[in-house]
Amino acid sequence: MExxxxxILALLSAPLFPGVILKVKAFFAGKKGPPLLIKYYTLIxxxxxxxVYSSSTSFVFKLGPLVSLxxxxxxxxxxxxxxxxxxxxxxxxVIALFYVMATGRFFTIAAALDTASPFQGxxxxxxxxxxxxxxxxxxAILILFYRMNGxxxxxEYFTGTMVISLTSPTGSLLLLVIVSLFMILLTENSRVPxxxxxxxxxxxxxxxxxxxxxxGPDLALIELGSFYKLFFYAxxxxxxxxxxxxxxxxxxxxxxxTVLTVIYAAIGLMESxxxxxxxxxxxxxxxxxxxxxxxxAILTMGFVQ
Amino acid sequence: xxxxxxxxxxxxAAGIMPFLTLRWFSASRYIYSGLTTIGCIAGLWxxxxxxxxxxxxxxxxxxLHSLTLTxxxxxxxxxxxxxxxxxxxxxxxxxxxxxxxxxxxxxxSVSFFFTNILILSMTLVITAGNLITFALSWELMxxxxxxxxxxxxxxxxxxxxxxxxxxxxxxxxxxIFASFGIIFSHTGHLLFSGAAALPDQAKQLVxxxxxxxxxxxxxxxxFHVWLPHAHPAAPSHISAIMSGVMIKMGIYGIFRxxxxxxSTDLLQGQTILFFGMISAILGVVYALGKxxxxxxxxxxxxxxxxxxxxxxxxxxIGMGHQNAIMAGFGFGGALLHVxxxxxxxxxxxxGAGNVIKETGTAHIDEMGGLMKKMTITGKSxxxxxxxxxxxxxxxxxISEFLIYFAAFQGLQYGHSSLLSSILAIISxxxxxxLASFCFTKVVGIVFLGEPRTxxxxxxxxxxxxxxxPMIIPAICCLMIGIFPQIFINAAFAAxxxxxxxxxxxxxxxxxxxxxxxxxxxxxxxxxxTVMLCRKLLYRKKEIxxxxxxxxGFTRPSTRIQYTGTSYARSVIDFFRPFVLVHETAVLLDKxxxxxxxxxxxxxxxxxxxLTKGFSEPLLALLKKLRWIQHGNVQLYIxxxxxxxxxxxxxxxx
Numbered sequence: 031m032e033x034x035x036x037x038i039l040a041l042l043s044a045p046l047f048p049g050v051i052l053k054v055k056a057f058f059a060g061k062k063g064p065p066l067l068i069k070y071y072t073l074i075x076x077x078x079x080x081x082v083y084s085s086s087t088s089f090v091f092k093l094g095p096l097v098s099l100x101x102x103x104x105x106x107x108x109x110x111x112x113x114x115x116x117x118x119x120x121x122x123x124v125i126a127l128f129y130v131m132a133t134g135r136f137f138t139i140a141a142a143l144d145t146a147s148p149f150q151g152x153x154x155x156x157x158x159x160x161x162x163x164x165x166x167x168x169x170a171i172l173i174l175f176y177r178m179n180g181x182x183x184x185x186e187y188f189t190g191t192m193v194i195s196l197t198s199p200t201g202s203l204l205l206l207v208i209v210s211l212f213m214i215l216l217t218e219n220s221r222v223p224x225x226x227x228x229x230x231x232x233x234x235x236x237x238x239x240x241x242x243x244x245x246g247p248d249l250a251l252i253e254l255g256s257f258y259k260l261f262f263y264a265x266x267x268x269x270x271x272x273x274x275x276x277x278x279x280x281x282x283x284x285x286x287x288t289v290l291t292v293i294y295a296a297i298g299l300m301e302s303x304x305x306x307x308x309x310x311x312x313x314x315x316x317x318x319x320x321x322x323x324x325x326x327a328i329l330t331m332g333f334v335q
Numbered sequence: 336x337x338x339x340x341x342x343x344x345x346x347x348a349a350g351i352m353p354f355l356t357l358r359w360f361s362a363s364r365y366i367y368s369g370l371t372t373i374g375c376i377a378g379l380w381x382x383x384x385x386x387x388x389x390x391x392x393x394x395x396x397x398x399l400h401s402l403t404l405t406x407x408x409x410x411x412x413x414x415x416x417x418x419x420x421x422x423x424x425x426x427x428x429x430x431x432x433x434x435x436x437x438x439x440x441x442x443x444s445v446s447f448f449f450t451n452i453l454i455l456s457m458t459l460v461i462t463a464g465n466l467i468t469f470a471l472s473w474e475l476m477x478x479x480x481x482x483x484x485x486x487x488x489x490x491x492x493x494x495x496x497x498x499x500x501x502x503x504x505x506x507x508x509x510x511i512f513a514s515f516g517i518i519f520s521h522t523g524h525l526l527f528s529g530a531a532a533l534p535d536q537a538k539q540l541v542x543x544x545x546x547x548x549x550x551x552x553x554x555x556x557x558f559h560v561w562l563p564h565a566h567p568a569a570p571s572h573i574s575a576i577m578s579g580v581m582i583k584m585g586i587y588g589i590f591r592x593x594x595x596x597x598s599t600d601l602l603q604g605q606t607i608l609f610f611g612m613i614s615a616i617l618g619v620v621y622a623l624g625k626x627x628x629x630x631x632x633x634x635x636x637x638x639x640x641x642x643x644x645x646x647x648x649x650x651x652i653g654m655g656h657q658n659a660i661m662a663g664f665g666f667g668g669a670l671l672h673v674x675x676x677x678x679x680x681x682x683x684x685x686g687a688g689n690v691i692k693e694t695g696t697a698h699i700d701e702m703g704g705l706m707k708k709m710t711i712t713g714k715s716x717x718x719x720x721x722x723x724x725x726x727x728x729x730x731x732x733i734s735e736f737l738i739y740f741a742a743f744q745g746l747q748y749g750h751s752s753l754l755s756s757i758l759a760i761i762s763x764x765x766x767x768x769l770a771s772f773c774f775t776k777v778v779g780i781v782f783l784g785e786p787r788t789x790x791x792x793x794x795x796x797x798x799x800x801x802x803x804p805m806i807i808p809a810i811c812c813l814m815i816g817i818f819p820q821i822f823i824n825a826a827f828a829a830x831x832x833x834x835x836x837x838x839x840x841x842x843x844x845x846x847x848x849x850x851x852x853x854x855x856x857x858x859x860x861x862x863x864t865v866m867l868c869r870k871l872l873y874r875k876k877e878i879x880x881x882x883x884x885x886x887g888f889t890r891p892s893t894r895i896q897y898t899g900t901s902y903a904r905s906v907i908d909f910f911r912p913f914v915l916v917h918e919t920a921v922l923l924d925k926x927x928x929x930x931x932x933x934x935x936x937x938x939x940x941x942x943x944x945l946t947k948g949f950s951e952p953l954l955a956l957l958k959k960l961r962w963i964q965h966g967n968v969q970l971y972i973x974x975x976x977x978x979x980x981x982x983x984x985x986x987x988x
Contacts, residue, residue: 080877084884086785088706090717090778096869100861107857118857120850125739126727129767130858133726136771140717143779143897145883146703151779151897158775159905162768169764173757176746232886243883247872251865313909327757331750 032279036111039283041103044261045069045254047294054298069257073250081246086146094141095244095251101134102258109262110188112286113274119185127184128168134255135161142240149232153239156309160224160236163316164217170323171207177330178203188269188276195273204270206326211270213319215263215297217312219256222301224312234306264293338381339408342420343455345374349427350451353444360437364430367447368800371427371454378458379420382413393464403525404471405464411594412461414670414829415587418677419461421811422579423454425804426572429685432800433572433692446486446570452479453576460584465525466515473511473584477504477552480581483573484565496561496568503561507551511588514544527595531834538598545592546607553585555644556614557941559637563625566633567697571688572804574629575681578636583673586643590666593651594833601655605755608648612762615641617940619769620910623776623903624937627697628687631777632680635723638766639676642735643669645759649741652752654836661744663827663839664847668737671826675730675815679722682808686716689801690781693794699777700898704786709796713782715805720778722812724771728855730815733823736851739763769906776902785893816855820848900935913940 049066056063065071083091105127110116139158142150176182178200179192187194196204217224220237232239241252268289274282307315349370356363395405430450434443456479459472481501487493517537522529533541551558562582566574593603618637625631650665689712690705691697706713722729742763745756786792796802815822827844830836885891907914915938921931963974 077872080879081873082879082881084882085880086704086883088713088783090706090783092869096862096865100858100865103861103865104858107861118853120846120853122736122740122847122850123854125736126732126851126854129725129727129732130854132724132767132771133721133858136721136724136726136775139775140778140783143775144706144783146784146893146896147883147885147891148895148897149886151902154775154779155897155902155905158768158772158902159909162765162772162906165764165768166761169760170757173743173746173760176743180747182743242886246876247869250872251869313905324757331753 033110033115033117035280036114036283037106037117040106040111040261040265041258043287044257045073047261047264047291048257050291050294051298051301054295055302058299058302069253073253076245076250076253077247079246081244081248084145084243087141087144087243090137091141091144091243092248094138094241095248095255097137098134099251099255099258101130102255102262104130105262106258109184109265110269110276111265112280112282113188113193113269113276114279114282115189115276116185119183121182121186123183123185124172125182128165131259132161132165138240138252141244145243147243149239150242152233153236156236156312157240160217160312160316163313163320164214167210167214167316167320167323170320170327171211174203174207174323174327174330177327188274190276193273193276194270196271197273200330203326203329206322208267208270210319210322211263211267212293212296213315215260215267216300217316217319219260219263221297223304223307224315226306229306261290264290264297267293338377338384342374342377342381343458345370345377346451346454349374350448350455353447357440357444360440363440363444364434368427368431371451372424375420375424375427375454378416382416382420395464402467403465404468405526406459406462406468407464408462409832410829411587411590411833414825415461415583415673416458417825418580418583418674419454419457421674422677422681422808423450423576425681425685425807426450426576428800429572429575429688429804430570432798433570433688435798442486446483446573449479449482450573450576453483453581457580457584461587465527466518467525469527470508470512470515473508476581476584477501477508480504480573480577483577484569486570486573487568490568493568496564500561500565503551503558507548507558510544510548510551512548514541514548514592517541517544527591530592530595531597533596535598535600538596539600539602542592542596542598542603543606546589549585549588549592550610551585552588553582553640553644554614554637555585555610555640556617556637557944559614559618559640560939560942560945562636563621563630563633563939566636566684567627567629571629571684571691574633574688575684578633578684579677579681582636582640583677586640586647586669586673589647593647594835597835599651599654599657599835601652601751604648604651604653604655605751606648607644607651608755608759611641611644611646611648612758613641614638615645615766616762616769617913619766619773620906620914621937621939623769623773624907624914624916626699626899628691628699628702628777628781629684629697631699631773632683632687635683635770635773636676636680638770639672639680639723642738642763642766643672643676645669645763646672646734646738646741649738649745649756649759652745652755653741656745656748656752657837658744659837659839660843661741662836663741663830663844664737664744665741666830666836667823667826667839667844668734668741670829671737671822672731672734674822674826675722675734675812678808678811678815679719679731682715682719682805682812683723685801685805686712686719689796689805690716690794692801693797694788694790696788696790699780700900701788702781702786702791703784703788703893703896704782704791705794706782708794709782711802712796712805715802715809716782717778718809718812719805720774722816724774725767726771728813728816728858730812730819730822732855733815733819733851734826735763735767737823737826737847740847772906773903776899780897780899780902784896787893787896817852817859819851819855820845823848823851907937914938915940915943 139154142154225236353363393407456475463469485497554562622634646669653661722731725731725735742759918935920933
């Protein structure tokens with residue numbers, strides 16, 4: 031029951047937090063910024079509209095939003111939000127979940143190529159390349175976690191007795207993971223410095239340019255999927271930072287959402303103080319994250335103890 | 336064994352029939368496809384029955400009064416027979432639609448004949464019970480497939496590819512026979528089981544010799560050079576058999592040899608794992624660099640063989656640590672991937688055949704927009720692409736998951752096993768990512784978007800015989816994804832008769848299967864729910880059609896689409912030291928620029944290395960010795976006599 035309640039709360043609140051990012055950015059720019067609920071308004075507006083489909087597209091174009099949203103939903107079903115036992119869980123679910131998200135990416139890319147637009151092809155190629163590199167970093171993190179507590183599931187990482195967190199004996203290694211995971215978050219969710227969702231030049235966008243031709247409810251589904259994905263990564267980092275006691279159940283939620291907001295604010299801060307990298311520097315950025323975790327994994331080999 | 340021998344006879348008869356019915360073109364194709372399918376189904380039937388009953392059946396026959404040919408069927412052979420009897424009938428049906436030119440009647444009949452000889456020789460290789468039987472069947476398999484590659488012998492490229500294939504097949508066979516020779520010299524008899532008695536050092540040598548030989552058949556990097564040449568040259572259903580089934584015989588050989596030797600040295604496992612990782616990553620990178628659809632698919636065979644080898648290597652490391660879970664899941668994952676790869680790879684080759692036949696080109700940048708005209712081909716190809724990228728809820732993911740499971744087991748050990756497991760996990764992840772990169776490229780450039788050329792614009796789906804062989808494996812791919820338990824159990828059951836392996840707790844296997852089933856089904860369920868919601872949202876909404884937004888560009892043409900070359904460019908650049916890219920470009924440089932053009936082509940480092948580092952120096956050396964070969968027969972006889980004399984002197988002093 032608790033797990034379903036926390037899941038529903040997460041599903042409902044996920045579109046709120048990108049609003050936080052916008053507020054932080056506006057604050058740094060000395061502006062008032064859009065209202066906090068802006069993303070809800072956008073979703074409602076999109077859901078009311080009809081759609082325009084390009085005559086070049088086939089059914090694959092419509093599969094993109096569906097698969098990516100289904101993938102994001104599935105991840106949240108398996109994720110222990112605020113260390114509350116997730117709805118589903120099994121040993122090895124992390125592998126399945128990252129692959130499910132990869133399926134989402136596959137169809138988003140295919141949908142982009144379906145429009146026959148050169149810009150969308152460009153975005154698709156970049157997304158595929160950076161996504162592949164980020165996958166290596168993610169699996170490096172899974173290796174490290176397996177070395178630390180023998181778990182291969184989100185629930186095993188965060189709801190068992192030997193919880194992975196900064197305060198645990200090997201917690202210092204997790205500093206590297208947090209930095210690396212934050213870099214992956216920026217990459218996978220197309221934020222600055224990897225991608226700039228606010229730019230108006232198609233040539234410089236990655237994810238946004240891929241969804242240029244989607245409109246109406248289709249676009250709403252894509253947006254919703256991306257909110258969930260961002261929520262998942264932010265929640266992942268939150269759970270690593272703060273050791274929640276699984277026994278406390280729903281009482282974890284206030285602290286969880288506070289820290290979560292801080293992470294979103296950090297994204298906003300990042301976007302305010304940094305510019306987007308040149309495209310050829312992005313792979314180096316992602317590989318740095320991989321190296322950090324790889325380094326942490328090597329440290330568990332017992333050379334330093 | 337009864338239904339099994341019956342299937343054998345039917346398939347052989349089916350191979351002969353096209354010669355007898357040469358005059359009636361349609362009838363001969365009907366008879367051939369029908370009989371071959373029936374024969375394979377009979378074989379499949381016998382497999383399903385035999386696995387339930389006795390574990391081992393044996394059958395032997397003395398040939399030429401001296402050589403005993405033995406055939407036996409254990410759990411591993413039964414499992415490897417599955418892809419043979421699953422893929423070959425599909426290829427037979429496909430060939431009905433593919434060989435539709437009456438004027439090539441005789442040539443087709445020859446191809447039909449050798450196809451069935453290939454099917455039979457593959458079953459013989461799998462069921463071979465001793466070394467000599469294995470060697471004979473192996474040669475029969477290599478030769479019959481050589482004739483199949485040479486179908487288009489009037490083209491120079493085909494002849495070159497066939498020649499290359501022949502050399503690799505025979506060199507590989509030499510290595511295998513050398514390892515057999517060492518076994519024989521130690522034991523004095525021809526049984527596989529004798530190999531276990533060899534001294535440790537001889538075991539090492541036998542294993543690595545056999546590995547090189549089998550690797551050249553399986554297409555392991557860097558022994559894969561023949562593969563990307565032979566697959567595009569052969570007719571599409573032959574490529575499907577060769578890539579889907581025949582190269583697995585190399586894997587079968589490595590399995591056989593490893594378990595016959597019974598050596599659990601970690602070095603063997605680590606070597607196999609290393610070659611697996613190299614093959615997997617470089618295979619997919621080269622695939623990204625290729626523009627010829629069939630050549631691209633051929634490189635994906637290198638990749639998938641790499642994944643299979645990674646599973647095997649992890650299994651062997653597990654054997655070395657006496658970790659039943661790691662060994663079982665490594666081998667089980669490898670075996671399941673053998674079946675999975677045979678399904679989606681044949682599906683993809685059939686699809687490539689359809690597309691190439693319709694558009695008249697194999698260059699992917701000259702296709703486009705085929706999804707709307709060739710719906711069934713397109714949808715099945717998309718299914719195959721998602722499966723081969725190892726994405727849920729399809730079959731490729733299931734076997735890769737098992738291999739991950741084994742690799743994570745390896746993390747509990749120290750140093751070398753830990754490092755190799757870490758590398759295995761990361762390479763598997765990178766391979767998966769790159770494979771989906773490559774297949775979004777293929778699907779996106781070939782089937783989606785707008786047609787780039789006239790050929791692609793007029794393409795139509797024609798024969799049902801060419802789409803049915805795609806639909807069946809596509810359904811199988813999804814079924815294995817949604818009902819993985821049966822297939823995982825089958826893969827584990829294949830290990831039952833092998834010596835030295837401890838069975839994994841069946842409960843654990845069941846749990847993993849059930850978990851994977853849950854993941855696949857849940858994903859499908861969520862997908863359907865979201866789809867229904869979307870339907871609801873679009874009720875009574877205005878939906879209009881328009882052209883793609885050109886970002887301010889007002890006169891778009893189909894030529895401005897992103898090409899496969901540009902799509903893959905960034906990754907190719909990333910792997911630059913391993914991929915040799917040759918570019919010729921005339922770019923805008925003057926005030927009044929002329930026509931610009933750009934051409935690139937990527938080269939395989941193994942091929943270049945083999946040519947520059949081995950063949951050319953060897954030829955240069957041999958050129959200097961050419962005077963020995965002068966054509967004078969008397970002197971040749973002199974050579975022989977003096978050699979024999981010298982040998983006798985050495986031996987008897």
